[in-house]
Amino acid sequence: MIFSVIKDWLKGSNKLERFWLLAKIEYKLRYYENTLGLLWALVKPVSEIVIYYIAFELIMKQGVPNFVSFLFLGLILWNFFLESSTGTIQLLATKKYLYEYTNMNKIEIYLSVIGSNLIGFGFNFIMFILYYIIFETGTYISWHIILILPIVFNLILFSLAFSLILSTIYVLAKDIQQIWNILAGLGFWISPILFKLEVLRERLPGVDFINPISSIVINARHVILNHQLPEWDLFLWGFAYSGFFLLIGFYMLNNIGARAAEKL
Numbered sequence: 236m237i238f239s240v241i242k243d244w245l246k247g248s249n250k251l252e253r254f255w256l257l258a259k260i261e262y263k264l265r266y267y268e269n270t271l272g273l274l275w276a277l278v279k280p281v282s283e284i285v286i287y288y289i290a291f292e293l294i295m296k297q298g299v300p301n302f303v304s305f306l307f308l309g310l311i312l313w314n315f316f317l318e319s320s321t322g323t324i325q326l327l328a329t330k331k332y333l334y335e336y337t338n339m340n341k342i343e344i345y346l347s348v349i350g351s352n353l354i355g356f357g358f359n360f361i362m363f364i365l366y367y368i369i370f371e372t373g374t375y376i377s378w379h380i381i382l383i384l385p386i387v388f389n390l391i392l393f394s395l396a397f398s399l400i401l402s403t404i405y406v407l408a409k410d411i412q413q414i415w416n417i418l419a420g421l422g423f424w425i426s427p428i429l430f431k432l433e434v435l436r437e438r439l440p441g442v443d444f445i446n447p448i449s450s451i452v453i454n455a456r457h458v459i460l461n462h463q464l465p466e467w468d469l470f471l472w473g474f475a476y477s478g479f480f481l482l483i484g485f486y487m488l489n490n491i492g493a494r495a496a497e498k499l
Contacts, residue, residue: 280310303369309428311359319394321410392477399484403491447476
């Protein structure tokens, strides 16, 4: 049954406590022993901003207002999705001891990894807001920013969905890691992360609906950079995408993931 994984998790006790404990452990494993700690979460988007700024603003001259903030926001959203999906491909293999020898539900393990990534995302988002307010000229924060909450929630659901799908496919086909790297690269380049929305829609009509991450990036920029309401058709489409893939992910986890310990 598709929702048996969810039901099993809801029956457990101390769910939030265990989630927070696991998320902290994942966070410490990733950042704590490094000299720069959580700053490493900021290094990747900043380095990418420098590269893409030179290529797309100084050389190609796209003419996007506040291009650094435009890039910054898009990249931290994309990197959260990429780290949450790519970083969990081998989860059923690397965390086998947790679900095989304890009473821990698999979904808790997925949520802990995403929770760890959420800590890094939150730090990057705060750095983005500070940069946007302090360094960009003529900018301000409007009440529309509160709408970033459902947009980020959509991003979390979407990331969880692909985490479930990719990690269960890995049980059967290890090549999924290389295939996903190619597909993720394609998704990045046919999204509005680097390009003006008007140009993207003119050159690739409908791609904002085809690529699920596009709705999240577009609407995040609307509510923060443009002080506008989201594009509601894209907003609802994004949640429909997330719900669809989440159902597939839970189904696969319940059927393939249930036998992961035997197959790995």
